[in-house]
Structure formats: C-alpha cells, structure tokens
Amino acid sequence: MSPQHSIDFCPLCGGGLCGIRICGIQRDNVPEQDANASSASPHGLVVCDECDAIWLEPDLTTAHHYPDVEHAKCPVCLDALWGPNSRWANHDDLTRLQWDLAINPALDITEG
Amino acid sequence: MINRVNPHLVDLTTVARSKAASMNKSKQKLVGLGILLLMLAGYTLLPPELQQLIQLQPDDATTSQNNSDGQRLNGQEGKSQQLDTNSKQQEAAKSAQTEPTVRSPTNADIENTAGSRAAKEFGQNTPATDDESRQKIGSSQRSPTAASKNSSGSDQPRGPPSNQGQRSQSSDNNRQSPDQTGTLVHGLLQEISKDQYLSPAGLIYGPGSAEGHRLDHLRRHVQNQPKRPGKHGVFDGGMQGALKTIDDAFRRAQKEQRTTKTIDRNRTIYTVDLGKRIGFVGGQDGGRRRNPMARRVRLVLEGKRVITAYPM
Numbered sequence: 055m056s057p058q059h060s061i062d063f064c065p066l067c068g069g070g071l072c073g074i075r076i077c078g079i080q081r082d083n084v085p086e087q088d089a090n091a092s093s094a095s096p097h098g099l100v101v102c103d104e105c106d107a108i109w110l111e112p113d114l115t116t117a118h119h120y121p122d123v124e125h126a127k128c129p130v131c132l133d134a135l136w137g138p139n140s141r142w143a144n145h146d147d148l149t150r151l152q153w154d155l156a157i158n159p160a161l162d163i164t165e166g
Numbered sequence: 167m168i169n170r171v172n173p174h175l176v177d178l179t180t181v182a183r184s185k186a187a188s189m190n191k192s193k194q195k196l197v198g199l200g201i202l203l204l205m206l207a208g209y210t211l212l213p214p215e216l217q218q219l220i221q222l223q224p225d226d227a228t229t230s231q232n233n234s235d236g237q238r239l240n241g242q243e244g245k246s247q248q249l250d251t252n253s254k255q256q257e258a259a260k261s262a263q264t265e266p267t268v269r270s271p272t273n274a275d276i277e278n279t280a281g282s283r284a285a286k287e288f289g290q291n292t293p294a295t296d297d298e299s300r301q302k303i304g305s306s307q308r309s310p311t312a313a314s315k316n317s318s319g320s321d322q323p324r325g326p327p328s329n330q331g332q333r334s335q336s337s338d339n340n341r342q343s344p345d346q347t348g349t350l351v352h353g354l355l356q357e358i359s360k361d362q363y364l365s366p367a368g369l370i371y372g373p374g375s376a377e378g379h380r381l382d383h384l385r386r387h388v389q390n391q392p393k394r395p396g397k398h399g400v401f402d403g404g405m406q407g408a409l410k411t412i413d414d415a416f417r418r419a420q421k422e423q424r425t426t427k428t429i430d431r432n433r434t435i436y437t438v439d440l441g442k443r444i445g446f447v448g449g450q451d452g453g454r455r456r457n458p459m460a461r462r463v464r465l466v467l468e469g470k471r472v473i474t475a476y477p478m
Contacts, residue, residue, distance in 0.1 A: 055376040055386075056394060063396055067435060067466050069476050071395065103376060104474045105433075105466050120433060123471050124373045136376050161395040 056103055057142045060161040061112050070104025071161060072114060076147040077128045077140035097130050098143065098151040112156035352405045367413035370471045380472050384408055387476045390448035398449030399460055399476035411444045412475045415463040436465040445477035
C-alpha cells in the first residue's frame with residue numbers, strides 16, 4: 055500500500071512518503087443521479103502513507119489536513135480516502151492531473 | 167519321726183529352686199541380649215538415610231548451637247531414641263503383619279515425621295539456600311556497570327540483518343493468536359469494542375490507514391521493505407515485540423524521559439530514545455548503511471489513538 059510516485063518525505067512524521075493519489079476515479083461509471091451528488095471530477099491529493107496527512111497541491115509548504123482517524127475522507131469530495139473511488143496515482147494519472155513534473159523519480163516504487 | 171522332715175531333702179529342694187531361678191535369670195538376660203542384638207541388627211540393616219534421620223532426632227537448635235553437645239546427644243540420648251524408634255518400627259511391623267488392612271498410626275507417624283524431615287532437609291531447605299547463594303553470587307560477581315552493559319548489550323545486533331529478519335519472523339510466528347489466548351490479541355491487546363484494541367499502556371489501535379486497520383499498518387514495520395525509498399524502520403520481535411516497544415515508548419513519553427514532543431493541532435508526535443536496540447533501519451537508505459540498529463521510536467498519536475509508530 056505504498057505510493058507509486060511521491061514528491062518528498064513527510065515533513066510532519068518524518069518517515070512517510072508523500073505520494074500522489076487520485077480521487078473521483080469512478081465518476082465516469084456512476085449513474086447520473088448519483089453523479090449529481092458530487093460534482094467533483096478526478097482530482098489529485100498528496101497523502102503521507104505513514105501519518106495520512108493530506109495536501110491539496112503538490113507543494114508541501116501549503117496547508118495540510120489531518121483526516122478523521124477512523125473514517126478518513128477526501129477534503130475535496132468527502133468520499134472515503136481509502137475507498138474504491140481513489141487510488142495511488144500511476145503515470146497516466148499524473149499526466150491526467152498534470153502533476154507529473156512535481157514528482158521525485160528517486161522516490162518511485164515499482165511493484166514486483 | 168514320721169512327721170520330721172529330712173533336712174537334707176529340704177536343702178536339696180532349695181538348691182534346686184535357686185538353681186532354677188538362676189537359670190531363669192540367665193535366660194532372661196540372654197533373651198534381653200538377643201532382643202538388643204536384633205535391634206542393633208535391624209538398625210544396621212536400615213538404609214543410611216533413615217539412620218541419619220534417627221540420629222538427627224535431637225533438637226536442631228541445640229545441634230546448631232553446639233556441635234559437640236549435639237555429638238554427645240547423638241552418642242547417648244540418640245541411642246536410646248534409636249532404640250525407641252526401632253522398637254516402634256518393630257511394633258508397627260508386627261501390627262502390620264497381624265492387621266494388614268489397618269494402617270498402624272505409629273508407622274504413619276514415623277513416615278510422616280521422617281517424610282517431613284526429609285522434605286525439610288532435602289527438598290525445601292536446599293533450593294532456598296541454592297537460590298540465596300545464587301543471588302549472593304550474582305550480586306557479588308556482577309557489578310552494576312556490567313549488569314547495565316549486559317542488559318543493553320544482549321540486544322545489540324550480531325550478524326547480518328537477514329538474521330534479524332528471521333529472528334523477528336520466528337518470534338512473530340510464536341505470537342499468540344486471539345483464538346489461543348481467548349481475549350488478548352498478539353498476547354497484549356484487549357478488544358474493547360469492534361475492531362478497537364487497547365494496549366496495556368492505554369494506547370488504542372483501531373480502523374484507519376491505507377491498510378484498513380492501524381495494526382495492519384503497524385505490520386508493515388515488522389518486516390523490511392528493501393526496495394522502499396528512504397528509510398524504513400523495522401521493529402524487533404514481530405508484532406508482539408513492536409507493541410511492547412511502542413507501549414514502552416509511550417510510558418517513557420508520558421514521563422518525558424528522553425523524549426521530544428511536537429504537537430500539531432490534535433496530533434502529538436513523540437520521538438523516544440529507548441536506550442537500547444529495538445529494531446533496525448531498513449529500506450533503501452538502511453540497506454546502503456548495512457541496516458544499522460534503531461534505538462528510537464517515532465510515535466504519532468491522536469489522543470490515545472495510534473496513527474503510526476516506527477523505529478528510527
């Protein structure tokens with residue numbers, strides 16, 4: 055459950071990777087009436103994989119958020135942070151989010 | 167003349183009577199000697215342990231106060247007591263022969279007293295003195311510095327980190343599952359409500375994190391991830407070792423012992439130096455440095471709820 059692409063180590067807990075996460079990925083498959091409930095399109099988050107701290111931009115000097123301990127939600131769409139509507143961003147997601155230049159390739163984790 | 171008794175005849179009868187009396191006396195003496203000989207033979211036939219027990223009947227206090235007095239007692243009064251016990255034993259044997267189904271109280275007394283004495287002499291006193299002597303030896307031979315060196319040094323890393331990984335895995339395998347213990351998870355945690363686990367130090371592990379539960383997140387830190395960028399702290403001792411170390415760190419943090427504390431909103435981040443090896447630094451950075459040992463714990467809490475914890 056580690057991020058594939060990260061921008062840096064967590065300045066708060068010190069041990070986590072601040073990985074890029076894409077949220078709202080199921081919007082295309084959701085029926086219209088449900089889609090109206092949340093108008094958020096796929097959006098990016100920076101999340102520490104140790105302490106769950108969240109940044110809304112790929113810049114760790116901006117304000118961070120702490121989600122609820124047990125029921126962590128995305129600050130943008132309020133969906134479950136770790137639910138099926140979001141995932142650690144892959145390279146295509148980075149391109150889609152236009153955050154591909156923000157990552158530090160040295161922190162990439164290739165599974166397997 | 168007819169009624170007159172012949173004095174010679176009288177003399178003859180008295181002589182015969184006196185001779186019979188003397189014969190009886192000698193017989194009695196012989197019988198007495200025979201009994202004594204039988205007792206002595208019985209005593210010599212007794213096992214040496216029972217002989218010692220019979221000899222040790224005089225009061226222990228007097229023997230401990232003065233050995234020579236005790237030896238004298240063993241030599242004089244002791245003999246009479248030996249005879250007494252022997253006669254008791256013989257009586258008991260006789261009664262046992264005559265009443266095989268009824269247990270002789272005298273015999274039982276002997277057995278009980280002998281048993282209790284034997285227990286005192288061989289069973290109870292010996293381990294106590296051994297323990298005392300061990301403690302004395304331990305305290306005299308081990309200096310405080312040596313003890314402290316030993317306590318901290320025994321956990322120091324030896325051998326390659328791969329051995330440490332195996333060590334943590336094996337201890338992880340030995341951990342008690344909830345089914346085995348009935349109530350405790352990993353031998354430590356008490357389930358206070360659904361998916362909520364309370365540690366002995368008062369920390370709570372509940373749902374959360376990318377893994378779904380904080381315990382599953384913690385499990386990441388009981389095995390190395392060599393490919394993970396940066397450092398990856400790994401606890402010694404599997405899950406149980408990790409939980410114990412975290413509790414220890416939290417107790418020290420509460421006492422502010424070797425602790426740095428940062429508060430950010432509703433979160434508290436402790437870094438606690440435990441003064442001994444509690445794991446090692448893994449990951450890519452740790453691997454480059456040949457996995458140095460870790461003595462500190464980073465503990466991220468929200469109240470008493472654990473967010474994450476790892477060695478560093």
